[in-house]
Amino acid sequence: MKKTIKRLISLVIAASVPLAVASCGGGGNNNGGGAKEDPSKLNIHVYNYDGGYGSDWLQELMDGYAELHKDTVYEGGKVGVNFIPSNTKKLVSEGEMRADKTNDIFFLEGILYDQYRNSGLFADMTSAVTSDNPYEKGTTIESRLTAEQKAFYGVNEGGETHYYALPHYSGYYGIIYNVALFEKKGYFFAKNPTGSEIADKFVSKSNTERSAGPDGAEGTFDDGLPATYEEFYDLCKYIVYNQQIPFVWTGKFYELHLMNLYRNLVANYEGVDKMMLNYTLDGVADDLGTVDNGGNFVPDGSATTVTAQNGYELSRQAGKFYAMEFMKRIISEEKWKNAEAFGITFTHMDAQARFLKSWAGQSTETAMLIDGSWWENEASQTFSDLEKSVGEEYSKQNTNYAWMPLPKANASKIGDDNVLFDHLNAACFVNAKSTNKEVALDFIQYANTRESLVKFTKSTNTVKALDYTLTDEEIAGLTPYGKSMVTFKQAENTKVIYPYARNATYVNSQAAFTDVDQFFKWTSANKSIVKEFAENRNSTVKTCFDGLYTYRKSVWKGIAK
DSSP states (O other): OHHHHHHHHHHHHHHSOOSOOOSSOSSOOSSGGGOOOOTTSEEEEEEEEOSTTOSHHHHHHHHHHHHHTTTOBOGGGOBSEEEEEEEESOOOOHHHHHHOOSOSEEEESSOOHHHHHHTTOBOOOHHHHHSOOTTSTTOOSGGGSOHHHHHHHEEEETTEEEEOOEEOBOOOEEEEEEHHHHHHHTOSBBSSOOSSSGGGGBOBTTBOOBOOTTTTOTTSTTTTSOOBHHHHHHHHHHHHHTTOEEEEOOSTTHHHHHHHHHHHHHHHHHHHHHHHHHHHOOEEEOOBEEEOTTSOEEEOSSOEEEOTTSGGGGGGBHHHHHHHHHHHHHHHOGGGSOTTTTOTTOOHHHHHHHHHHHHTTSSSOEEEEEEETTHHHHTHHHHHHHHHHTOGGGSTTTSOEEEEOOOBSSGGGTTSOEEEEOOSOOEEEEBTTOSOHHHHHHHHHHHTSHHHHHHHHHHHSSOBSSSOOOOHHHHHTSOHHHHHHHHHHHSTTEEEEOOOOOSHHHHHTHHHHHOHHHHTOOSSSSOOHHHHHHHOTTOOHHHHHHHHHHHHHHHGGGTOO
């Protein structure tokens, strides 16, 4: 079957029109609900986690592939491909995957790669990753992987590298801000403050030049944004002074959202190399310390060589202390957040709606949202509702929201790289039990061309976790938020952390490194750092920072290999 498919595919590609095919094709379905098998075609079942990124991007891929292969003859005389997608907001457990004999291709997040691979759930996809991509001549999927991704996904077996899954979409937590509100109210820091009052620090009609921002360079996209934590606190004070709300975030899932923001703050402080020590467990840590009784971080007198045996020492990194101070501050200030910030019924989508509706005059204007990079795509229905009920100026394309570079802990860090932490462990793979492996792998090659990756970005206004860039013309077609996300990601001083490692400690205990609650657990009680700050206003940063080290050290013997 393999030779037949490869030969027919080559003939179809050679005779076909360019890959930018019509959006409606000969095999895709609008959703999984109405999809049915077609006995005259090769039926491919696709399981897609239909979370914040939705399924429109997948539908476009399936339609394009089906159109391209509408005349391809497969085994048994079947002509063309019929996709049956299962778009669901349910992640699949290892046990469910082991029992799944239906789905050929999976697009999921939260994948424990080595655990699932060792369980025999993945088909070997090495040939599709390393061989010349028939849909993008002169390239391979492997060429679009970072060094960290190659080292992690490329498993050495008998002296040869084998791939069993590929990175899928990216996921970063951070702060989204309403650019139009910032411009309307002058929430950008002035290059030259005019006095000592809070308002004097910000731009005005007579003082319009903005500060350099966290990158320390003038004339870039972060001009006027808070460069340090202290400036960020001043921004929040000024927003409150103007009788508006600095933040909105989900109450129901506040621990997950705020802890992921905390981890991104840590990564932004530490930078790629120092943050990656937490996973590679191989190198020198030069910013460890303790907290004195006055609540001050006191650096160690010498650096520490990190190994698998003492990896718990990294719990004392400076970034973990300063980020903890930041989280305590924004949690503790009552007027800096929405009233439902810790309410169990206020979901992430409620927070998105509140953020958007506040600009439409339906609630107190709110300046910033804490959420993931996918938030705009996830809030599509709210955008649509506002456009219909209030006006087209509230559509995605006509509103102006942007990804905010995180402020630096102090002035000495201004100009350091901006760091994005990709925490989702999202991957695509082929079911080891699939009877259509060759076509499934061929589809994955199609899905990972530059053209397909750019289409994903245009559909979701976010980025995939592979190495590709958009041209200025392509960026111009995105929403204002999408433009900011891609511009930030592609900036020379932006670095992405993929928390992968291949050492035995990581491989055998991946969840202890990738699960944010396990990684930053500070007490044996089931209570996160941010929950402690939310429920116990007298709790100190020292208590949680010391607890982070004590707890990690106590469980390390069960982790270290």
